[in-house]
Amino acid sequence: MSGQRVDAKVVMLGKEYVGKTSLVERYVHNRFLVGPYQNTIGAAFVAKVMSVGGRTVTLGIWDTAGSERYEAMSRIYYRGARAAIVCYDLTDSSSFERAKFWVTELQNFEENCRIYLCGTKSDLLEEDRKKRGIDFHDVQDYADEIKAELFETSSKTGQSVDQLFQKVAEDYVQLMAFQVMTEDEGVDLSQKHSTYFYSCCHH
Numbered sequence: 001m002s003g004q005r006v007d008a009k010v011v012m013l014g015k016e017y018v019g020k021t022s023l024v025e026r027y028v029h030n031r032f033l034v035g036p037y038q039n040t041i042g043a044a045f046v047a048k049v050m051s052v053g054g055r056t057v058t059l060g061i062w063d064t065a066g067s068e069r070y071e072a073m074s075r076i077y078y079r080g081a082r083a084a085i086v087c088y089d090l091t092d093s094s095s096f097e098r099a100k101f102w103v104t105e106l107q108n109f110e111e112n113c114r115i116y117l118c119g120t121k122s123d124l125l126e127e128d129r130k131k132r133g134i135d136f137h138d139v140q141d142y143a144d145e146i147k148a149e150l151f152e153t154s155s156k157t158g159q160s161v162d163q164l165f166q167k168v169a170e171d172y173v174q175l176m177a178f179q180v181m182t183e184d185e186g187v188d189l190s191q192k193h194s195t196y197f198y199s200c201c202h203h
């Protein structure tokens with residue numbers, strides 16, 4: 001993988017326990033890990049090569065730690081991101097408030113970063129609709145207001161996970177079609193020791 005470039009940096013943001021790592025695991029490895037919850041410490045990185053309309057795109061996905069203890073660190077990871085997947089747990093209204101915090105951060109400090117709102121753990125709603133913590137229409141209104149795409153996903157069943165990342169990549173390719181690529185765009189992974197890795201610290 002020497003010399004592989006990341007085309008688009010994508011950052012996962014959201015309160016702890018909302019399921020950011022599980023989303024990445026489902027998307028990249030098509031699996032859902034069961035067992036005791038272990039929080040992400042710092043951040044983890046993985047590159048994913050995908051195809052959009054016959055074109056190869058490599059997403060560099062940064063999975064940040066949701067704990068407020070790591071808030072300052074998470075700020076480092078959204079710098080230069082083309083896309084942010086801001087996650088909230090569909091059953092936990094406080095996690096939606098936290099999602100709004102990250103949206104405001106991005107709007108203030110990373111205006112070229114596209115925002116994707118992602119309500120996680122939709123399988124729990126299928127078990128019991130009363131578990132929905134935030135009204136869908138309120139979230140949709142908010143998404144419209146901030147011009148964000150809205151997805152409801154389940155890493156457990158895989159629902160809408162591929163669609164979410166595919167949309168991120170498609171939007172990136174579409175944007176690039178209108179922009180001239182410059183030589184210094186992207187991150188040259190040949191500078192790193194390893195290409196496909198979860199860097200420090202997950203679990």
Ligand SMILES: Nc1nc2c(ncn2[C@@H]2O[C@H](COP(=O)(O)OP(=O)(O)OP(=O)(O)O)[C@@H](O)[C@H]2O)c(=O)[nH]1
Pocket residue numbers: 014015016017018019020021022023033034036037038039040041064065066067120121122123124153154155156157
């Ligand atoms: N039922 C269900 N549980 C999920 C889903 N996604 C994640 N979980 C569970 O929620 C817990 C937290 O998931 P993580 O993916 O570790 O959450 P995180 O956002 O990465 O957490 P931090 O690393 O602390 O920021 C784990 O026990 C997961 O098994 C889902 O789609 N459905």
